[in-house]
Amino acid sequence: MDFNLNEDQQAFADVAAQFARQALAPYAAQWDKDHTFPVDTLRQAGELGFCGLYTPEEDGGLGLSRLDASIIFEQLAMGCTATTAMLTIHNMATWMLASYGQAPVKDAWLPDLVS
Structure with missing residues (x-):
């Protein structure tokens, strides 16, 4: 069994790692200390598709597998576990809304939630 990342997975991981290094890690400790919810940073994450990772494409998400999303979340968590935890929950919610x-309701909420 080959456990290496495929080309797409490596590209996703690289983008997530860069975002974690630049947008999460430098601020994570201060956010925790100040009990800050980093709305602007979450908007940036949304612009990269991180708010609709496994939400189906027809609903505005990226339509990735759970494995692909986990690879991305692993990289993001290296920058800020709290923000990544919120993003994982957000992705579950957008997927459930898209699925059920x-x-x-989907038309009213999904465009903003996945972006």
Whole structure:
């Protein structure tokens, strides 16, 4: 069995690692100390697709597998575990809404949630 990342997975991991180094790690301790919810940083994460990783593409997400998302979350957690924990929960919520929500609810909420 080959446990190496494929080309796409490595690209996702690289982007997530760079984001973690530049946007999360330098601020994580202060966010925790100040009980700060880093809204602007989360918006940046959304611009990279990190708010809809396994939400289906037809609902505005990236449609990645749970394995692909886990690879990304692993890299993000190296920068800030608290922010990454929030992103994992956010991704679960967007997937559930996409999977089980009625069309009017999906149309009202998913575009903003996955971006």
